[in-house]
Structure formats: structure tokens, C-alpha cells
Amino acid sequence: MAISQARIRPSRIMLYMSLVETLLLAGLFYAGIATLFYDKFPLNSYGEALILSSHISLAMLVGFFAAAMLAQSIREGIKTIYWLSLLNLLFIGIAAAGGLAFYGTIIPYYSYLMALGFFGALFCTSSVLFYAI
């Protein structure tokens, strides 16, 4: 049973997309922690703006790759991968909504929501990565 399960695996493109997504999430976390420690809102220097801009750009890339992973998982038709990608997109949506709400209203609870959404997204993405290896 173990052998037959190990043989059904996602395609190479899924492997590379989830790898890129994991690396992007790591970079996103680095930029986010740097934003937390080095930036004071409202921003008034070039370096602070650069850190926040890199965080937002990486977040948009992560969102695009999550949508691409979901599309590819629908094409491949493996149930576990499909549910993990769907959950991944859901967690990224929660994190993005929290981040945007924090950017509008400087209330730290939304920032905490963003952090918890990141944890779920990282778990789902790396699960897809190791499923595809």
C-alpha cells in the first residue's frame, strides 16, 4: 500500500511552484519582521518605505503563486493536494485581509491575524512541497 501511494505524485511543475512559494513565504516573513521592528507608521524615510514595499510586493507574488498552485492542483486531480492548495489560498486571503486592515487602521489585532494566517499558509505550502518530492 505504501508503494502504490508513493507512486501517485504531483507533476514537476507542482514541485517547482510549491518550492518557489515556500521561498517567497520565507522572504515575505523576513520583510514582515523587518517591517515590525524597523518601521514606525507613518513612514518618513526611504529605508522604511523600501522594507514595507518589499513586503507588499512579495505578498502579491505569494498570492499569485497560491492561485497558480490551486489551478494546477485542479488539473492534476489529487484530492490531498487540492484541499491543501485550497486551504493555502484561504489562509493567504485571511493574512492579506488582516494586513490590509492593519494598514488602514493601525490596530495591532489585525497584524496578529496576519501573523496567524501566515503560519497556516506556510504549513500548507510546505506540505504540498514535500508531497511532490
Next chain:
Amino acid sequence: MSNSPIDLLYEKYIKTAQIMSRMNYIPAMAFGEIILLLILYSGGMMLAVFNLPLQGISLIMHLYGAILVAILALGILAAAVRYKDKGAIIISLLNIISILFAAFAGSFYFGGVIDVTFLLEMGMGFVFAVVTASGCLIYAIRRGE
């Protein structure tokens, strides 16, 4: 086969126990490690986001979570070495290395070197610990027996 809910629950329990006990119980330990990493992360983020002083319930969540995560990571490495699977050994070794990296950076900061760069290092160690822990979980469920 009867259809009473007790039998259904029992079947579910047997199935879950079979999945969790593959490869010398690596999935069970990795699942516990991920739950503990979530507790650790929510405690640490509470300290950072709400700008709390280094004391109280959130620091306890962070420190005790870190200690228990380190113990479970050692257990995963031991199980992988005993199962003699090369991939599982490599992933669990990477897990331990990233946890040690995070723990050393956090200890430097907590021990009195007030430099935020250590907190960035702690965060990156945490990220790779989550990646490798979920890697252990999925790898052992798929390849183990």
C-alpha cells in the same frame, strides 16, 4: 459490519492510529511539533506585535513551546535513524539544525544582547523549522508503513 456510531468512531480511531504510527511514530511527533510551533509562534508574535514587556503568559508560551519543540525534534531524529530511511534522516537533521539556529539567536537576545538582528534570525529559523517539520509529517505518512 454494523453501522452504530461507536463502531464508526472506532474505525476512524484505528485508521488514524495506523497513519500516525508509520515510520516509528514520526507523523505523531511531527504533528505535535507543529501544534507546539503554533503555540510558540502565537506567544512570540503576541510579544512582538503588542509591544509587551518580556514577562507573563506569552513569554511562558514562547519559552516552554521552544523547549518542547526541541525535545520532539530530537525524538523525530531518533525515530528516523532507527527506521534507517535516508530522506527522513536528512529532513529531521535539517529540522534540528534550524531549531538550534533559532534557539541560539533567541538566547542571545534574551540573554542581554539587545540587537534586533537576532530576532530576524530567530524568525528565519522558525520558518525553516515549520517547513521541515511538515516535511517530516508528509514524508513519513507517504513513504512509511
